[in-house]
Amino acid sequence: MSVSSSTRRRKPAVAPGKDDRRARGVAPRGAADPSRDGKHAKDDPFVTAFDRTAEALFGAEPEWLRAARRAGIGHFSELGFPTPKHEDWRFTNVAPIRDAGLAPAVSAGQVAGAGVGRIPGLESNVLVFVDGFFAPALSRSGASEGLRVEALSAAVAAEGDGIVREHLGKVVAPGTHPLVALNTASWRDGALVVFAAGQTVKEPVHLVFLSTGRFAVAPRVLIVCERGSEGSVVESFHGTGDTPCWVNAVTEVAVGDGARMEHTKFQCENMASFHTATVQSRLGRDAYFTSHSIALGGLIARNDINTVLAGQNSTSDLNGLYICRGAQLCDHHTIVDHAVANCASHEFYHGILDERSRGVFNGKIFVRKDAQKTDAKQTNRGLLLSADARIDTKPQLEIFADDVKCTHGATVGRLDREALYYLEARGVNPAEAGRMLTHAFAGEIIGRVAFAPLREYIDRFIFDYLEGLPALR
Amino acid sequence: MDTLLEIKGLRAGVEGREILKGIDLVIRAGETHAIMGPNGSGKSTLSQVLMGRHDYEVTGGSVTYLGKDLLELETHERALEGIFLAFQYPIEIPGVNNVYFLKAAYNALRKHRGEPEIDAMDFLAMVKEKARLLEFEDDFLRRSVNEGFSGGEKKRNEIFQMAMLDPRLAVLDETDSGLDIDALKIVAHGVNSLRRKDNGFLVITHYQRLLNYIVPDFVHVLVDGRIVRSGGKELALELEERGYECVEQHAAA
Ligand SMILES: Nc1ncnc2c1ncn2[C@@H]1O[C@H](COP(=O)(O)OP(=O)(O)O)[C@@H](O)[C@H]1O
Numbered sequence: 001m002s003v004s005s006s007t008r009r010r011k012p013a014v015a016p017g018k019d020d021r022r023a024r025g026v027a028p029r030g031a032a033d034p035s036r037d038g039k040h041a042k043d044d045p046f047v048t049a050f051d052r053t054a055e056a057l058f059g060a061e062p063e064w065l066r067a068a069r070r071a072g073i074g075h076f077s078e079l080g081f082p083t084p085k086h087e088d089w090r091f092t093n094v095a096p097i098r099d100a101g102l103a104p105a106v107s108a109g110q111v112a113g114a115g116v117g118r119i120p121g122l123e124s125n126v127l128v129f130v131d132g133f134f135a136p137a138l139s140r141s142g143a144s145e146g147l148r149v150e151a152l153s154a155a156v157a158a159e160g161d162g163i164v165r166e167h168l169g170k171v172v173a174p175g176t177h178p179l180v181a182l183n184t185a186s187w188r189d190g191a192l193v194v195f196a197a198g199q200t201v202k203e204p205v206h207l208v209f210l211s212t213g214r215f216a217v218a219p220r221v222l223i224v225c226e227r228g229s230e231g232s233v234v235e236s237f238h239g240t241g242d243t244p245c246w247v248n249a250v251t252e253v254a255v256g257d258g259a260r261m262e263h264t265k266f267q268c269e270n271m272a273s274f275h276t277a278t279v280q281s282r283l284g285r286d287a288y289f290t291s292h293s294i295a296l297g298g299l300i301a302r303n304d305i306n307t308v309l310a311g312q313n314s315t316s317d318l319n320g321l322y323i324c325r326g327a328q329l330c331d332h333h334t335i336v337d338h339a340v341a342n343c344a345s346h347e348f349y350h351g352i353l354d355e356r357s358r359g360v361f362n363g364k365i366f367v368r369k370d371a372q373k374t375d376a377k378q379t380n381r382g383l384l385l386s387a388d389a390r391i392d393t394k395p396q397l398e399i400f401a402d403d404v405k406c407t408h409g410a411t412v413g414r415l416d417r418e419a420l421y422y423l424e425a426r427g428v429n430p431a432e433a434g435r436m437l438t439h440a441f442a443g444e445i446i447g448r449v450a451f452a453p454l455r456e457y458i459d460r461f462i463f464d465y466l467e468g469l470p471a472l473r
Numbered sequence: 474m475d476t477l478l479e480i481k482g483l484r485a486g487v488e489g490r491e492i493l494k495g496i497d498l499v500i501r502a503g504e505t506h507a508i509m510g511p512n513g514s515g516k517s518t519l520s521q522v523l524m525g526r527h528d529y530e531v532t533g534g535s536v537t538y539l540g541k542d543l544l545e546l547e548t549h550e551r552a553l554e555g556i557f558l559a560f561q562y563p564i565e566i567p568g569v570n571n572v573y574f575l576k577a578a579y580n581a582l583r584k585h586r587g588e589p590e591i592d593a594m595d596f597l598a599m600v601k602e603k604a605r606l607l608e609f610e611d612d613f614l615r616r617s618v619n620e621g622f623s624g625g626e627k628k629r630n631e632i633f634q635m636a637m638l639d640p641r642l643a644v645l646d647e648t649d650s651g652l653d654i655d656a657l658k659i660v661a662h663g664v665n666s667l668r669r670k671d672n673g674f675l676v677i678t679h680y681q682r683l684l685n686y687i688v689p690d691f692v693h694v695l696v697d698g699r700i701v702r703s704g705g706k707e708l709a710l711e712l713e714e715r716g717y718e719c720v721e722q723h724a725a726a
């Protein structure tokens with residue numbers, strides 16, 4: 001199966017799709033949405049839990065933040081917990097997350113050793129969070145010129161109004177995504193990373209989120225790349241035990257004029273857990289942003305990777321690699337919003353699916369009326385290692401400008417028999433031959449990671465990970 | 474003398490269509506056999522059946538290799554037992570590095586023989602030595618398997634791999650086609666340097682030219698899935714002069 005098309009549009013046109021709400025922007029949904037299961041928001045356990053604990057947990061915070069939390073819970077209760085009746089959640093049933101009834105973590109669990117999730121070569125600035133709580137004893141921060149890294153709660157407490165207030169909740173739109181809204185209401189901690197104007201910081205900042213138990217955790221990260229800065233942030237999510245947890249993360253990345261930013265997300269939850277995350281970036285002029293979403297562990301995972309090109313001559317590159325086995329489901333939804341002219345975006349997503357796992361890729365590209373000379377490219381490839389694995393993929397191009405170049409291509413296939421035979425003819429056994437070819441397929445995404453020690457770590461990790469797939473053993 | 478390979482009454486085809494219609498051939502250690510024949514006569518099919526490609530169904534006969542039933546073995550097991558096929562059309566495998574792949578193949582052989590993995594430095598030294606034999610530049614080795622190689626480079630890479638893996642029985646399927654005379658000499662030199670008393674070669678070619686450089690002990694003519702004539706190296710010259718038609722008529726008579 002292969003779908004590919006290339007368009008250079010002269011007239012405003014819209015790709016086929018049944019979304020008739022496009023004129024109103026990004027997936028708007030109202031309180032009157034009839035697809036809400038008929039459940040009344042007031043009975044919603046998340047809303048009730050918020051109402052019960054908000055004063056105790058957040059009472060000491062500045063008023064602007066408390067207002068943002070109230071608005072967040074309001075949006076959540078309007079939008080409702082996602083169900084497959086929502087167009088954006090059609091392939092991904094998150095009812096098991098809701099039904100798991102995981103309560104918010106109230107304290108950090110025990111972690112054996114300081115090394116979990118650490119990446120060689122990323123040593124200077126490592127912030128570790130256990131069940132959503134900052135763990136200073138496991139963290140380190142070295143002084144780097146032009147870099148500020150601290151726990152978000154500490155940043156709020158220290159400065160009250162300032163950079164956090166300026167950007168938090170401004171890059172994402174909590175009103176458009178129920179789980180972003182829920183995170184906005186209920187986050188306990190996370191990180192603030194600021195790259196100061198004109199500064200280049202080579203070594204990535206590493207944020208490590210460890211989950212130890214049966215909790216719901218909502219980490220919040222704010223990354224601000226000031227004008228002309230250059231930096232890299234890695235977020236790793238690891239489950240340390242085998243009990244289910246739910247991580248509902250939100251990361252906002254404000255990329256200023258002329259700034260360059262690399263963001264890597266390494267999803268490695270345990271196989272009983274749920275992971276929902278949004279990485280939302282917004283670019284100024286002449287800016288560059290690249291995202292790598294490496295999604296491995298987690299029973300149900302949903303990653304929303306969204307970028308808004310808000311200043312001219314900017315580029316966003318969104319890359320993804322997901323590997324699923326067993327009953328895993330991994331969903332990537334991307335939205336690339338070309339708001340202004342002369343910007344480029346490139347998306348490369350590769351999925352590897354074994355056993356009865358499922359992959360979902362949904363890539364929306366908006367090209368607004370003024371976004372002439374947009375160059376948008378989306379490529380999504382799936383590799384099925386078993387007859388029971390499945391991938392659902394859907395490109396959505398919504399183009400309102402008339403002089404743009406948008407291409408998208410989606411392919412789903414199996415290991416190349418010719419190539420397997422060639423390797424086997426040299427004495428390589430079929431499982432190893434399969435691993436070589438699968439690793440090569442993954443390598444096309446891994447190779448896009450710029451920082452060499454990080455790239456090598458991911459490559460090694462993936463290589464070992466592939467050895468665990470039943471089809472390649 | 475040891476018998477390396479004994480093919481008896483081999484019949485094989487694809488989807489009910491018979492391509493090999495009863496082949497008999499014995500290769501003993503130390504011998505080089507050439508198979509010549511017109512296009513479509515089944516030369517590649519024979520080589521692929523020997524390597525165990527699943528597209529072909531064996532419908533009759535037997536193949537014995539070093540006393541074992543070869544047809545029972547999977548492709549990689551045949552390779553581990555010392556059979557090598559230089560492909561007529563080597564494929565490109567993007568993303569799999571040449572040297573990495575070769576090392577995996579080499580270590581698979583060592584493991585099969587109960588030997589430990591080769592030391593990385595020793596392996597590289599060996600790669601360099603064999604690359605020199607085939608007049609390969611280091612650059613080729615850093616690239617993916619055959620990716621971006623010219624036709625001639627791909628063929629040379631096959632022989633390079635053969636030199637690295639040092640097989641007991643090598644089948645060369647039209648390794649000469651697409652090579653200019655200099656490349657042909659390099660390849661022939663590579664092959665000749667590997668000829669020993671204990672191994673054997675089956676050289677498949679459409680033209681006699683290669684056999685000036687790799688001089689065979691026996692020449693067989695394959696027409697429409699059957700060996701219609703066998704002889705010494707002179708047979709190749711006769712075919713060159715008189716064309717395949719004469720043997721075809723000869724066979725029909
Ligand atoms: N995989 C295949 N599927 C269908 N037909 C095949 C296949 N391989 C070979 N053939 C057919 O068998 C005959 C012999 O092919 P081949 O062995 O490649 O001949 P040669 O190498 O002598 O040129 C040809 O008619 C060819 O079309």
Ligand SMILES: [Mg+2]
Nearest residue numbers: 516517561647
């Ligand atoms: Mg052929």
